[in-house]
Amino acid sequence: IKFKMAAPMDVVLNGIQNDNSVPTKRAKFHFSTNRTSLMELIEKALESGLSVDLEKYFLVQEGSDVEKKLTVDQCFRDKLKQSITDSEGNEKYLSIITLSIEVACGGNCSPLTPFLLLSDVFDCLTLEQCDEIFQYVENRVGTWKSEALYSYGKNYLLRMCNDLLRRLSTAQNTVFCGRIQMFLARLFPLSEKSALNLMSQFNIENITIYNKGDDGDGSKADISDRMDVDVSPRKRSSAPPIDYHIYRKFWSQQDFFRNPNQCYDKKLWKSFTKNGDDMFSVFSSHKIDNNQLNKRKHEDEIYKPKEKHYFAKYLTNEKLMDLQLSDSNFRRHVLIQYLILFQYLKGVVKFKSHVLSDDMTGWIEVATSKIYKLIQETPPDGKTFAQSVEHILAREENWINWKNEGCPSFTNERHKDNKPRIRFRARKQCIADDFKDPNSKKIDLGNLELTRLWNICPNNLEACSRPERNFVPSIESYFEDAVLECDPESQVENEYKSINNANFQWKALRVLARKSPHFFQANSQPFKSLPQYLEGMLSKIAKEMPHTQDEVKEELKTLEDNDVELLKSGENPEQSSKYVTLEQIEALAERLPDDSWKDLAVYLEFKDDLISVFEEASETSEQALTMLQSWLSREDTLATKDILIAALKSIDMEHVAKAVFTE
Numbered sequence: 001i002k003f004k005m006a007a008p009m010d011v012v013l014n015g016i017q018n019d020n021s022v023p024t025k026r027a028k029f030h031f032s033t034n035r036t037s038l039m040e041l042i043e044k045a046l047e048s049g050l051s052v053d054l055e056k057y058f059l060v061q062e063g064s065d066v067e068k069k070l071t072v073d074q075c076f077r078d079k080l081k082q083s084i085t086d087s088e089g090n091e092k093y094l095s096i097i098t099l100s101i102e103v104a105c106g107g108n109c110s111p112l113t114p115f116l117l118l119s120d121v122f123d124c125l126t127l128e129q130c131d132e133i134f135q136y137v138e139n140r141v142g143t144w145k146s147e148a149l150y151s152y153g154k155n156y157l158l159r160m161c162n163d164l165l166r167r168l169s170t171a172q173n174t175v176f177c178g179r180i181q182m183f184l185a186r187l188f189p190l191s192e193k194s195a196l197n198l199m200s201q202f203n204i205e206n207i208t209i210y211n212k213g214d215d216g217d218g219s220k221a222d223i224s225d226r227m228d229v230d231v232s233p234r235k236r237s238s239a240p241p242i243d244y245h246i247y248r249k250f251w252s253q254q255d256f257f258r259n260p261n262q263c264y265d266k267k268l269w270k271s272f273t274k275n276g277d278d279m280f281s282v283f284s285s286h287k288i289d290n291n292q293l294n295k296r297k298h299e300d301e302i303y304k305p306k307e308k309h310y311f312a313k314y315l316t317n318e319k320l321m322d323l324q325l326s327d328s329n330f331r332r333h334v335l336i337q338y339l340i341l342f343q344y345l346k347g348v349v350k351f352k353s354h355v356l357s358d359d360m361t362g363w364i365e366v367a368t369s370k371i372y373k374l375i376q377e378t379p380p381d382g383k384t385f386a387q388s389v390e391h392i393l394a395r396e397e398n399w400i401n402w403k404n405e406g407c408p409s410f411t412n413e414r415h416k417d418n419k420p421r422i423r424f425r426a427r428k429q430c431i432a433d434d435f436k437d438p439n440s441k442k443i444d445l446g447n448l449e450l451t452r453l454w455n456i457c458p459n460n461l462e463a464c465s466r467p468e469r470n471f472v473p474s475i476e477s478y479f480e481d482a483v484l485e486c487d488p489e490s491q492v493e494n495e496y497k498s499i500n501n502a503n504f505q506w507k508a509l510r511v512l513a514r515k516s517p518h519f520f521q522a523n524s525q526p527f528k529s530l531p532q533y534l535e536g537m538l539s540k541i542a543k544e545m546p547h548t549q550d551e552v553k554e555e556l557k558t559l560e561d562n563d564v565e566l567l568k569s570g571e572n573p574e575q576s577s578k579y580v581t582l583e584q585i586e587a588l589a590e591r592l593p594d595d596s597w598k599d600l601a602v603y604l605e606f607k608d609d610l611i612s613v614f615e616e617a618s619e620t621s622e623q624a625l626t627m628l629q630s631w632l633s634r635e636d637t638l639a640t641k642d643i644l645i646a647a648l649k650s651i652d653m654e655h656v657a658k659a660v661f662t663e
Helices: 010-016 031-048 053-059 065-085 090-105 113-124 127-139 150-167 174-187 220-223 244-252 254-258 260-264 266-285 290-303 316-324 327-346 358-377 383-405 429-436 448-454 460-464 477-486 501-514 532-544 546-569 582-591 596-603 608-615 620-636 641-650 653-659
Strands: none
Touching: 031 053, 031 065, 031 090, 053 065, 065 090, 065 113, 090 127, 113 127, 127 150, 127 174, 150 174, 220 316, 254 260, 254 327, 260 266, 260 327, 266 327, 266 358, 266 653, 316 327, 327 358, 327 383, 429 653, 477 501, 477 532, 501 532, 532 620, 546 582, 546 653, 582 620, 582 653, 596 608, 596 620, 596 641, 596 653, 608 620, 641 653
């Protein structure tokens, strides 16, 4: 085994020592002597498993730091060369590399030394041994990404991995190749463009070899023969033999998956669509039974080999075709290849110059629906698998867009703000601080009463935010004076009433919003002035006040008795009472002809949406009665006979008013 070595360290250091261009005198560094001493220190550290302390050694020795570090680098490489020559095993090699990492992080050797040692190990060992060594490399991703090593060794690690990939076979060492790719993905950031296929190039060298039948018709005759290699007692497949033309069409599709740009050629596209339709019809005719699949799994568990092998590509022997069509994994593998190809053809790719025609787009859409249907029909868990494939391809669109945008970084850098910083002023001294005793928390204001009041709560903010101060007065206590002022017997002039005071109005609205249920009742009337609104609210509140409810009841009862006596004596109700009774409302609803109640509703300021609600009743009299009852409930004490009589006169229904209110 030829071991790669740099220039001999003796020559390098002797050249440094014999450099006569520097006029200053300095102490000589004896390379051979220090090399022997450092080798002994390294061997002792490897045998004991402890770290080597080179700082004390360097303090005693003469020479520059560069000479000392170069000597340590050469000692590590010499020790590794000796271990590989003696075949001491992977554990010994890894212990030397681990020690070199500790020394490099301590600054006593070059940061490149651990990477040079790894490169030497991979160049000198077999692939089986490299597999074990690479596990050590995978587990130390955090070490390689440290500040002391990453900037020096990232290119060495990339070159080392590429050299390994050239030695490995993608078909036989698929797992090892995948581990190397995953390691590089973990080592380099996502925005690293060195591993990206920016130009969207395809691996054209991936050629699928199959029997094309160029040597005559012998292959066609042999295709019907079953593959008689299974010596186990399992039953052979009952599926019919596959025609040779189907076999050739099936494997010829792999050439389009290898180079999708062939699909833009008209002749090749015609061949691709024809062969694709034949494949879909073959998959549809060869259904996979779930029971048969479970039985085959049970047989595989009985006769399965001890070692499980994985192959990146399927075998293309024509005798295996009918067996492969009965394999669910094989079928899914081929159908997903179609979906990936369709995504490229339909998608927007930055460096793609071809465009699909309408016919090509239509065929792809039909074929996509067929493929998803076939995947759903393929056991086990066909529907779940189809949903997963659709979700993965949808996520792939995000990566395609990211690539088209030039692969921008995912790290959001903080923008530098050039605005000057705002300097906050220092807190001014409070006036109360002059009266505060430094030895006591009590503040003396010079007056006993002021001092007592101030020290109840020295913090003004806390005093203002105490729950005792957060109160809302009751409706009865706040509106009691305003209700008395609205009583005609009080004889208070309008300008002196509380409802005309702006301060009272502002507080009254907030008390009503917190306490009164009448504040949020729907009202179809146009907006009134604030004093009129508060006057109407006070009339409703007065009825709910305890000391006025009895008086209101007695007054209403007296008014009703007077109305009955006046009606019996034949006097005019307009002069005797201003309120409207329910009996009069019902009589008026029955006497209103046809849709005349709608004109009355417009005069009474009902909107069109409410009128449409009233129309939901079946009979006209019921519609009119519902409207009048709603008006009576809305106006409450303001619903007088004068308003109704004036409204009836405006719609030419004066005779109805006389008939209702003079009976």
